[in-house]
Amino acid sequence: MLRNQLSLSLDLALLxxxxxxxxxxxxxxxVSVSIVDASGQLIHLAHMDGAPAPSRDIALDKAWTATGFGVATSAWEERLAGMPASVRDGLLQRPRLAMFGGGVPVKVEGAVVGAIGVSGATAEQDEQCAQAGVDAILAALNQA
Structure with a gap:
């Protein structure tokens, strides 16, 4: 499904x-769920009944951030703590950057091929949900 591609497909997003x-x-x-390809472009979005309305945009921002940096968005708390205040404040003011849990990159052979962002619960729960999706993708790729 991904062998000749460097990006997630709709089929994998739907999986x-x-x-x-x-x-x-x-x-x-x-929660809301956003799945993006390797360039951070939205492949699929789902919004559960009763999820907060802003969670749609936040989920996309988490996926976009995870894809762009190639690390889970939860890693940013520790990273930001070690940065000079001017750098940290500059990053935190950037539109679309979501630097709290819920965005997880999908990596195949070390390359980021997309990401899943989840928003609507706690950062830890969002990340747990996103990781479940990443695990499903990786399991499917390992079986192919």
């Missing part, structure tokens, strides 16, 4: 979505 939603239901939370 990840049920895993994300199942984890959200397991946690009893309502």
């Amino acid at each position: 990840a979505l049920p895993a994300v939603l199942a984890e959200a239901r397991n946690l009893k939370v309502r």
